Amino acid sequence: xxxHLLHELEHLLGHDGVLSRPExxxxxxxxxxxxxxxxxxxxxxxxxxxxxxxxxxxxxxxxPIVGRGAGTGLSGGALAREGGIVVSFARMNRILEIDIxxxxxxxxxxxxxxxLSLAVAHAGLHFAPDPSSQRACTIGGxxxxxxxxxxxxxxxxxxxxxxxxxMVMPTGELVRIGGKAADAPGYDLCGLFVGSEGTLAxxxxxxxxxxRLPEAVKTLLAVYDRVDDATETVxxxxxxxxxxxxxxxxxxxxxxxxxxxxxxGFPLDSAAVLLIEVDGLREAAEEHAAQIAEVCxxxxxxxxxxxxxxxxxxxxxxxxxxxxGAVGRLSPTYYVQDGVIPRTKLPETLREIDRIGKENGFxxxxxxxxxxxxxxxIILFDARDSKQFQRAVSTAxxxxxxxxxxxxxxxxxxxxxxxxxxxxxxxxxxxxxALMKRVRDxxxxxxxxxxxxxxxxxxxxxxxxxxxQRNGAETDSTHEESSPA
Amino acid sequence: xxxxxPLTHEEAQREFAETLSGFTAGDKPEYADYxxxxxxxxxxxxxxxxxxxxxxxxxxRGRIRQMALxxxxxxxxxxxxxxxxxxxxxxxxxxxxxxxGVEYGKLVELARxxxxxxxxxxxxxxxxxxxxxRRLLTDPRHIAxxxxxxxxxxxxxxxxxxxxxxILRLIGMSKRAELMPRIDREFFFSRLGKTFPAxxxxxxxxxxxxxCLAQVTFTQLNDATIRVLQANxxxxxxxxxxxxxxxxxxxxxxxxxxxxxARKNMKAFSAEAFDAIVTNAAGCGxxxxxxxxxxxxxxxxNESTDDAERAAEFSRGVRDVTEFLSDLGLSARxxxxxxRVTYQDSCHLLHGQKIREAPRKLIRxxxxxxxxxxxxxxxxxxxxxxxxxxxxxxSMELLKEKMRNAKSTGAPIIVTANPGCMLxxxxxxxxxxxxxxxxxxxxxxxxALTNA
Numbered sequence: 001x002x003x004h005l006l007h008e009l010e011h012l013l014g015h016d017g018v019l020s021r022p023e024x025x026x027x028x029x030x031x032x033x034x035x036x037x038x039x040x041x042x043x044x045x046x047x048x049x050x051x052x053x054x055x056x057x058x059x060x061x062x063x064p065i066v067g068r069g070a071g072t073g074l075s076g077g078a079l080a081r082e083g084g085i086v087v088s089f090a091r092m093n094r095i096l097e098i099d100i101x102x103x104x105x106x107x108x109x110x111x112x113x114x115x116l117s118l119a120v121a122h123a124g125l126h127f128a129p130d131p132s133s134q135r136a137c138t139i140g141g142x143x144x145x146x147x148x149x150x151x152x153x154x155x156x157x158x159x160x161x162x163x164x165x166x167m168v169m170p171t172g173e174l175v176r177i178g179g180k181a182a183d184a185p186g187y188d189l190c191g192l193f194v195g196s197e198g199t200l201a202x203x204x205x206x207x208x209x210x211x212r213l214p215e216a217v218k219t220l221l222a223v224y225d226r227v228d229d230a231t232e233t234v235x236x237x238x239x240x241x242x243x244x245x246x247x248x249x250x251x252x253x254x255x256x257x258x259x260x261x262x263x264x265g266f267p268l269d270s271a272a273v274l275l276i277e278v279d280g281l282r283e284a285a286e287e288h289a290a291q292i293a294e295v296c297x298x299x300x301x302x303x304x305x306x307x308x309x310x311x312x313x314x315x316x317x318x319x320x321x322x323x324x325g326a327v328g329r330l331s332p333t334y335y336v337q338d339g340v341i342p343r344t345k346l347p348e349t350l351r352e353i354d355r356i357g358k359e360n361g362f363x364x365x366x367x368x369x370x371x372x373x374x375x376x377x378i379i380l381f382d383a384r385d386s387k388q389f390q391r392a393v394s395t396a397x398x399x400x401x402x403x404x405x406x407x408x409x410x411x412x413x414x415x416x417x418x419x420x421x422x423x424x425x426x427x428x429x430x431x432x433x434a435l436m437k438r439v440r441d442x443x444x445x446x447x448x449x450x451x452x453x454x455x456x457x458x459x460x461x462x463x464x465x466x467x468x469q470r471n472g473a474e475t476d477s478t479h480e481e482s483s484p485a
Numbered sequence: 486x487x488x489x490x491p492l493t494h495e496e497a498q499r500e501f502a503e504t505l506s507g508f509t510a511g512d513k514p515e516y517a518d519y520x521x522x523x524x525x526x527x528x529x530x531x532x533x534x535x536x537x538x539x540x541x542x543x544x545x546r547g548r549i550r551q552m553a554l555x556x557x558x559x560x561x562x563x564x565x566x567x568x569x570x571x572x573x574x575x576x577x578x579x580x581x582x583x584x585x586g587v588e589y590g591k592l593v594e595l596a597r598x599x600x601x602x603x604x605x606x607x608x609x610x611x612x613x614x615x616x617x618x619r620r621l622l623t624d625p626r627h628i629a630x631x632x633x634x635x636x637x638x639x640x641x642x643x644x645x646x647x648x649x650x651x652i653l654r655l656i657g658m659s660k661r662a663e664l665m666p667r668i669d670r671e672f673f674f675s676r677l678g679k680t681f682p683a684x685x686x687x688x689x690x691x692x693x694x695x696x697c698l699a700q701v702t703f704t705q706l707n708d709a710t711i712r713v714l715q716a717n718x719x720x721x722x723x724x725x726x727x728x729x730x731x732x733x734x735x736x737x738x739x740x741x742x743x744x745x746x747a748r749k750n751m752k753a754f755s756a757e758a759f760d761a762i763v764t765n766a767a768g769c770g771x772x773x774x775x776x777x778x779x780x781x782x783x784x785x786x787n788e789s790t791d792d793a794e795r796a797a798e799f800s801r802g803v804r805d806v807t808e809f810l811s812d813l814g815l816s817a818r819x820x821x822x823x824x825r826v827t828y829q830d831s832c833h834l835l836h837g838q839k840i841r842e843a844p845r846k847l848i849r850x851x852x853x854x855x856x857x858x859x860x861x862x863x864x865x866x867x868x869x870x871x872x873x874x875x876x877x878x879x880s881m882e883l884l885k886e887k888m889r890n891a892k893s894t895g896a897p898i899i900v901t902a903n904p905g906c907m908l909x910x911x912x913x914x915x916x917x918x919x920x921x922x923x924x925x926x927x928x929x930x931x932x933a934l935t936n937a
Contacts, residue, residue: 019540023565027541027550032525044539071541072526090539110539112530135582136530261586325584328523 001040005061009043009085012053017044028068028086032133034335035076035418039066039086046091048204051168055202058085058448059172066450067198069110069141072133074336075417077145077197081452087202089140095119096205103210104163104180109140109203116208125210128155131413132321140203146195148413150246150320153371154279155211157413159194164207167193170200170449180207192439197415198450200443214245214279218289219307219316222274222296223267227251227354229300230272231346234370236295237276238343242288246277247371248320251350254327254365254378255319261326264319265312267303274301274370275320323367324378331380333389337396341408343373352402353377360395374412375403401426416454424456507558512598512740512782514552521587522549528579528589533865533883534572542569545579545589552596567604570596572879574872575736576865577836590837591778597738617871618739622697622729623746629674632701636668660881663912664873666702673700673707678725681711688718689813692754694764694773694803696904697729703904709931710765710806716817716934717810721763726753730764731779732772736870740779747776748792751799761804765927767903768870771837773803805834807902807926811843819933821853826929827896828856829887829910830863831903844902844926851933857894861886866901868909881916884909888917898922900929 001020010018019025019042029038040063045051058065064084071078080086093110100123107116113134117126129142130149137147143165148157155161164178177189184190193200224230230249237244250258250273255266266273274296278288293304307313327334341349350366357364357379365378377399381392400410400423410416410423424433437455441447508514528545529535541547548569554560570593577590606614621627638644653659673695683689691714695707711721728750731743750773754762764770776796804812828848834840848856867873867883887910891899899910899921910923924932 021565023551023554023560023563024540024542026554026560027547030524030550032523070526070529072529088539093539115530133525133527136527261584322584325523325525325527326586328521328525328585334523 031071033074037079037081039080042086069138072137074414075419077417128211129158144198145415154245161209166205167201170444216282216285217279219313220276221305222301223270223303224272227272233299245279248275249370251366254367258326262319335379337377338414339375339403340412341373341406345406508599514595528582531578531582574869576832601738618734669704673704681721683720689760690720692759692762710927713930724753730769765806767831767834770805771833774800807844825855825896826898827859827894829901859890868905884913888913892919
């Protein structure tokens, strides 16, 4: 890294605000995904003005720049794929304003998702997007990735809860879009920037909508002996016009892994469980819960349990929200995929995933937001065996391609990042991608902001890197990419 | 693309090739343990030091990564590594947050064992560590001797004179002086070897673990614990030849010392069978319950596994006093006390032993007592064994936040479950003038009893 740049950054932020020693940088080469990429320095702005200066410096020294929240992302969005400066927003973590009456809050990007909900809980409000990492992930990161979560089904994803943004553009200007009003005049730019995976601007302030906590919540656990019965239940619930607040499925393999850790009461001998939640006014919630229980039984649920208190409800959710981590107990390296299909295709898709797994010699666990058809197949592999790893990647790809065939998409909520850029051509035509690139180039003309993300690198082959913990090396594996479907 | 290319793995290897060190054999973080960390980051916001500085290097995920890197020879066991591992409170809040079940406490203690073995600290630091962990804590006679000298200092008027001068502030000791415990007039040592009968029908027979420094600074607490147990139908035996539990030594990486103490305690408590071995110190309890871990690593190849098995057997009998009483059920009559209290979770009770409800249940069982939860009760107060002495500035920052939260409840009493936390919170109440009293759960129960 250019010494002058480093010197200027230190001058701006102090020694405490810049990391550049190799031993520190090694701790910013990872996030929650299997990707690896190391920056050349990490900076901690304390205020918006710092971010403006950092962007100016990145331009002057032609050095890439990447924003980072808590580093819990699952597609490598916060990694410096082409080196450069990582801007950690972790210290810009103040809640600037809470407007209880109007259900609005203005926060800095480093505020932790769950901390905002905690801060407004006394008024019966919360910030609705609830990714599984909500106890650690930041709102800035949620905005960049347009994070979802189990309650997306009824409450929508992050973009539905962001009303305004203050951003530093890659060219250095400070702009504000949207505002506190529900539908700001002019173009709906929030919709464009939320979910842009940190490639269009660095967000320095977020105005969010706060949502009233429901009057009543009913959480049901339905236990099945056949996976098909569970998936068909999901299709039928929505066909009846009921929209649950959440509808999650864990298959037998996954729930056994979870149960060993959480003891949520998932029956170990079952093939699948559905975790369904309805909320709203007391009478409506009860009515819907009863209807859902009926549908579950009609479709062969051997048991339908309704959580009788807050504690039991928390326990069931703890089981779900800790599911991926619980899998880590079985195998230190696993690959969580993220695909979307129309929910009517669930039974068929799950059968196919099972078939693909068997064919490739993998046991694949399934855990997903069944209500909106967002799948998370989990493939366990041993990172020390590079052949096995390559096969895991190609298996995952086969699954994603099947999702596309079913009319779905390559990612539901984890983002494209550096994980799925090479899969984009399977879903979009050249013209589609060219349009998206034009948008990026308009705002990020020099390509210095979060380079190497979303769009295929165009090398004709995908490069996947994964960390193998034993030898500390990254296994670089290159595999042939067939022509786009 | 403009800009400099990122380092490739080969470059990274070269970068560290000259300084390859790794860990040495024996007590060290093992692949099977650290590879359980899937770097999901769910621990970050639970970690007190990450919450303060927001640097990965001072987060559980980052510390585990550093251990892995050292183990793999990609990072030197140097001052930077030592600093980040030293700064860990070992509060284990990350274990509660971790979905993968990483045993972080075990990892950090093993990393510290490597540091103790392979890193040369400055001479004074070495001398102090050697004295405290190898001589003072291992021998009750040393503890008594030093306690008597300190008692003289505190009660002869000498302390008042020193505090009257500016000496403490000049040598940067004024805050540490606040943390210094008041030495008891009478030491608990005189109770060793005695048996205290149950009141009424005997419901259980327990052995009491008295602690080391607690015997000269928390005699009242120990006495109160015995009284509460007696009042609830327990016969309490205080085995004579018990020693320090070894927690402070184990946390500091002095595992051979901890093992030696563990062997002595296992012997002292094995003479007869008890329904439980009860302690009122969450920190000690956590270590006593994990004695087997001490013997799981660092064993010579042909050494027997007897100690590990005996340790596991011993640990099965250990109960925190709140856990024990809550399971047994309170049978003593208690008077009504119109009191509002708040509870500070002791880290080694909540995160180390996973006990959250028992102390709350006991507090609520006292007629008239209202328990008001403070925000972030599960966050460490900064006491953390000897952390408030070794990392005073950080500890004081955490304490400030803790006292702000404790004060916000409006409760005049802060209840907790560990002597170390009590000292820290008392210092906090004084430094931040919150006017709050600090009690152990059993002291609160004892108050309800004694005035019945």
